[in-house]
Amino acid sequence: MAETKERKLPAPAISPETQAYWDAAAQGKLLVRKCTSCGEAHHYPRTICPFCFSDKTEWIEASGEGKIYSYSVMRRALEPYAIAYVTLAEGPKMVTNIVDCDFDKLACEQSVTLVFKPTDGGPPLPMFTPV
Amino acid sequence: MAAKAYIVGAYEHPTRKADDKSLAQLHAEVARGALADAGLTKNDIDGYYCAGDVAGWEMPGSGPFSIIDYMGLNLRWLDTTETWGSSYMHHVWHAADAIAAGRCSVCLVTLAGRPRAQGSATGTTVHPQGTAPEAPFEAPFGPTVTNMYGMVAARHMYEFGTTSEQLAWIKVAASHHAQYNPHALLKDVVTVEDVVNSPMISDPLHRLDCCVITDGGGAIVVVAPEIMATLKRPKIKLLGASEFVKTQMGGKVDLTYSGARFTGPAAFAEAGVTPADIKYASIYDSFTITVLMQLEDLGFCEKGKGGAFVADGNLISGVGKLPFNTDGGGLCSNHPANRGGLTKVLEAVRQLRGEAHPKVQVKNCDLALAHGTGGSLGLRHGSATVILERE
Numbered sequence: 001m002a003e004t005k006e007r008k009l010p011a012p013a014i015s016p017e018t019q020a021y022w023d024a025a026a027q028g029k030l031l032v033r034k035c036t037s038c039g040e041a042h043h044y045p046r047t048i049c050p051f052c053f054s055d056k057t058e059w060i061e062a063s064g065e066g067k068i069y070s071y072s073v074m075r076r077a078l079e080p081y082a083i084a085y086v087t088l089a090e091g092p093k094m095v096t097n098i099v100d101c102d103f104d105k106l107a108c109e110q111s112v113t114l115v116f117k118p119t120d121g122g123p124p125l126p127m128f129t130p131v
Numbered sequence: 132m133a134a135k136a137y138i139v140g141a142y143e144h145p146t147r148k149a150d151d152k153s154l155a156q157l158h159a160e161v162a163r164g165a166l167a168d169a170g171l172t173k174n175d176i177d178g179y180y181c182a183g184d185v186a187g188w189e190m191p192g193s194g195p196f197s198i199i200d201y202m203g204l205n206l207r208w209l210d211t212t213e214t215w216g217s218s219y220m221h222h223v224w225h226a227a228d229a230i231a232a233g234r235c236s237v238c239l240v241t242l243a244g245r246p247r248a249q250g251s252a253t254g255t256t257v258h259p260q261g262t263a264p265e266a267p268f269e270a271p272f273g274p275t276v277t278n279m280y281g282m283v284a285a286r287h288m289y290e291f292g293t294t295s296e297q298l299a300w301i302k303v304a305a306s307h308h309a310q311y312n313p314h315a316l317l318k319d320v321v322t323v324e325d326v327v328n329s330p331m332i333s334d335p336l337h338r339l340d341c342c343v344i345t346d347g348g349g350a351i352v353v354v355a356p357e358i359m360a361t362l363k364r365p366k367i368k369l370l371g372a373s374e375f376v377k378t379q380m381g382g383k384v385d386l387t388y389s390g391a392r393f394t395g396p397a398a399f400a401e402a403g404v405t406p407a408d409i410k411y412a413s414i415y416d417s418f419t420i421t422v423l424m425q426l427e428d429l430g431f432c433e434k435g436k437g438g439a440f441v442a443d444g445n446l447i448s449g450v451g452k453l454p455f456n457t458d459g460g461g462l463c464s465n466h467p468a469n470r471g472g473l474t475k476v477l478e479a480v481r482q483l484r485g486e487a488h489p490k491v492q493v494k495n496c497d498l499a500l501a502h503g504t505g506g507s508l509g510l511r512h513g514s515a516t517v518i519l520e521r522e
Contacts, residue, residue: 012267042381044268050381072281092382
């Protein structure tokens, strides 16, 4: 069984545009940016909606529930890890890692739930683990 | 249809490991080779195309300036369009457009790189985060070239039932061609079993699903019809092209198609031909899955049926219906600078001239396609298609 071992995670670079996203992460919350003009949520978060180009966007808190859209287990690494796209219940797909699980049992469309993992000197990263 | 421009010079550097050469030297060597092939000289060049990967002076992307200076070019037209490996399909067609607009008449395109000499672990390296807006939301999770393409393959398998054995046939076909290329890095013919039994790099891609890491480069010369008329080489006409940049679409990610879904139909429409008319195809082959996706998206087979299409040697010259990458491609011959676009155009030109190796030369090859996918199929990528005809 290939288990997730703790690997050192780099801190994300924070910009003024995404400060709130990382502040929320530090509180254990995953935010999604949503446009109040067209009603669409997007990821990664932007001030200007990538669909309708409106500047009327706001933060919403994600439920933390999602499904694996696709994944790949990198075997050529000091500690193998699973990168994935997870489809959030709110709609957007995000690049993330699937952690605390048997990598050999992962599957597309598997249900996963949010966990945060600490980084090296920065806010924690939103990751997912099988339900 | 009157030709906008012709490819008249084509040259591929024979090196696969250039410990003893500088990057600028490689650019100049391939330029000399293509000019000699065309029957032109350096002073004839008035347009230059060079992607932004070249390490430059102070500012990222400024490398072409340094290469122009090294070679001593006198230009009235410059284009540094950068879409990673597919840049060179963009360059060839942008050159044709610039020539048709009267901006220049002899365009040089060069590519060179030394990743093998530099010991690059191209497919498995997680690059530093950098300053791109998406970087904090991707880089900390460990995206590499191989795992991002691995996710494309995993989703294709989930949606369409594609198998590792089907993907392996793409490498098998490339290896059948590479055995006749004296410069190919990998000359041994491999089997489906060899591919699926090679070490897993990032699921479901095995070592032999990946392209090679090599040094080298290549160059192309594109000229105006009135220049072509003075030269003795076969006339390779630029018939149609299209380009597209596929993004993550604000999180509406769909890994089941590439930008070729748009560039294929547009290029075929401009050229006035169909996929069934194509005698030879150069298909970007960073990984086996890259080839499969593009074949489907370009319309050589139905979406989801690529696995069945590539199986049983259908891509092998003289055996299957669609001979592809008859030089061995990136999967076996070379992937200079980690960019396979330029060499794709070169093998298409060789096929159209009848200058491919006799064992892989397609009979009566008068219509060819070259398609590139640059960047990351799993994140964001450039797509560019060019259709070429021997006049």
